[in-house]
Amino acid sequence: MAEKGVNNPFVIAQQQVKSACDKLGTPQEVYEILKNPIRVLEVSIPVKMDDGSIKTFVGYRSQHNDAVGPFKGGVRFHQDVNEDEVKALSTWMTFKCGVVGIPYGGGKGGVIADPFELSEGEMERLARGYARAIAPIIGEKIDIPAPDVGTNGQVMAWMVDEYEKTTGRFEPGVFTGKPVTYYGSLARTEATGFGVAIMARYAAKKLDLNLDGIRVAVQGFGNVGSYAAMYMEEMGAKVVAVSDVSCTLVNNNGLNIKELMEYSKGNKNKMITGFPGAEEEIDRNAVIGLEVDILMPCALENVFTSETADQVKAKIVSEGANGPTTPEGDKIMSDKGILVIPDILANAGGVTVSYFEWVQNLMRYNWTFEEVQEKQETSMNKAFDDIWALKEEHNVDMRTAAYMMSIKRVADAMKLRGWY
Ligand SMILES: NC(=O)C1=CN([C@@H]2O[C@H](COP(=O)(O)OP(=O)(O)OC[C@H]3O[C@@H](n4cnc5c(N)ncnc54)[C@H](OP(=O)(O)O)[C@@H]3O)[C@@H](O)[C@H]2O)C=CC1
Numbered sequence: 288m289a290e291k292g293v294n295n296p297f298v299i300a301q302q303q304v305k306s307a308c309d310k311l312g313t314p315q316e317v318y319e320i321l322k323n324p325i326r327v328l329e330v331s332i333p334v335k336m337d338d339g340s341i342k343t344f345v346g347y348r349s350q351h352n353d354a355v356g357p358f359k360g361g362v363r364f365h366q367d368v369n370e371d372e373v374k375a376l377s378t379w380m381t382f383k384c385g386v387v388g389i390p391y392g393g394g395k396g397g398v399i400a401d402p403f404e405l406s407e408g409e410m411e412r413l414a415r416g417y418a419r420a421i422a423p424i425i426g427e428k429i430d431i432p433a434p435d436v437g438t439n440g441q442v443m444a445w446m447v448d449e450y451e452k453t454t455g456r457f458e459p460g461v462f463t464g465k466p467v468t469y470y471g472s473l474a475r476t477e478a479t480g481f482g483v484a485i486m487a488r489y490a491a492k493k494l495d496l497n498l499d500g501i502r503v504a505v506q507g508f509g510n511v512g513s514y515a516a517m518y519m520e521e522m523g524a525k526v527v528a529v530s531d532v533s534c535t536l537v538n539n540n541g542l543n544i545k546e547l548m549e550y551s552k553g554n555k556n557k558m559i560t561g562f563p564g565a566e567e568e569i570d571r572n573a574v575i576g577l578e579v580d581i582l583m584p585c586a587l588e589n590v591f592t593s594e595t596a597d598q599v600k601a602k603i604v605s606e607g608a609n610g611p612t613t614p615e616g617d618k619i620m621s622d623k624g625i626l627v628i629p630d631i632l633a634n635a636g637g638v639t640v641s642y643f644e645w646v647q648n649l650m651r652y653n654w655t656f657e658e659v660q661e662k663q664e665t666s667m668n669k670a671f672d673d674i675w676a677l678k679e680e681h682n683v684d685m686r687t688a689a690y691m692m693s694i695k696r697v698a699d700a701m702k703l704r705g706w707y
């Protein structure tokens with residue numbers, strides 16, 4: 288999905304930034320600074336495998352911009368990770384943090400590895416090796432990684448432990464997305480999916496759509512997709528389709544999402560195939576063309592492209608994944624009148640609650656689940672309203688408006704700091 292040539296995500300990220308800079312009329316220095324990450328580190332991680340052999344994995348940490356605050360962004364373990372993908376993801380993080388107005392810049396990490404091919408022990412040694420390798424450039428006030436595709440709270444806990452062993456400093460806030468029992472925040476695990484759902488609900492309200500019985504399809508059933516689906520169901524919608532790499536499950540009366548979450552946990556590689564509560568199983572890619580009102584891409588990049596965007600029948604697309612839509616895909620969906628809630632807004636709940644986790648870590652204090660979700664919702668609804676107002680004022684789509692708002696914040700900080 289994240290190929291280097293066709294639909295290169297970094298080229299797309301640069302185009303998105305450039306087109307919003309042009310709309311804003313920023314001085315050319317702004318794009319000149321924002322077009323590339325400030326630093327990209329490539330690391331080589333030797334891992335002792337269970338059979339006694341040594342296998343070397345390649346990893347990256349890209350630090351895009353820290354004008355507003357420390358670099359922030361997840362770490363992806365996936366076989367298709369590459370340098371340009373990590374650079375794009377770090378660029379998107381800068382502007383995502385700007386959208387919700389949290390005091391961070393953008394960073395992102397990745398390791399070329401298929402987690403499903405690794406035993407738990409190999410996964411732990413890889414996570415620790417990566418944390419050791421990037422330790423010189425991260426820190427609680429410098430760069431704060433978190434989970435992304437293929438990583439989770441346990442991986443973050445290993446990394447915090449390894450960071451302490453490597454540096455001699457106990458800084459639990461150097462990674463976020465940790466388990467609640469080890470310096471994590473309540474409501475972080477749910478945060479990204481919850482945000483994708485509440486942004487869809489907010490958009491539905493704008494379009495006068497009632498959520499009761501509304502048809503929803505979700506692509507990807509990992510951390511983001513599963514909670515997005517669960518919250519949509521709780522809000523009264525019917526989640527009629529869910530996909531992962533194995534298939535798309537369909538049930539026109541609505542899938543029981545909690546049962547599906549339980550089922551996939553116990554299934555090989557956490558897959559959804561074989562779920563008894565589905566009416567039928569169809570091709571995994573068919574999910575995007577189904578007759579639904581709301582579509583939630585929660586997997587990887589380049590889902591809605593010049594070749595596929597035309598299949599979309601939904602009225603609202605809430606982007607849980609980073610970079611699911613290419614600029615051509617955006618144009619096609621916009622021409623069809625589809626309201627696309629851009630990734631840097633729709634999935635900003637994860638980093639927002641990571642920020643709350645970090646604040647709690649620095650204070651050595653804990654908030655309740657309800658407090659965290661309430662703060663998240665207030666922050667994301669405000670971002671939605673601000674972006675909506677800009678979209679109306681400049682007659683642009685929500686993605687361009689989101690970039691315009693965020694670029695202005697980052698550019699103001701760079702100006703005040705004397706970067707241009
Ligand atoms: N975790 C977070 O807090 C945040 C994540 N995001 C973004 O959300 C997206 C998902 O991340 P997350 O849920 O954490 O990752 P996970 O690893 O938990 O889940 C990814 C899911 O995507 C599925 N998937 C992969 N390829 C395909 C495909 N071709 N078709 C259908 N499904 C597919 C996977 O299936 P399988 O398991 O079968 O391989 C899995 O269900 C990513 O783009 C990520 O960057 C954005 C903000 C925050």
Ligand SMILES: O=C(O)CCC(=O)C(=O)O
Nearest residue numbers: 360361433435637638641
């Ligand atoms: O929680 C975080 O810090 C970052 C999450 C992330 O990687 C993302 O929003 O893409």
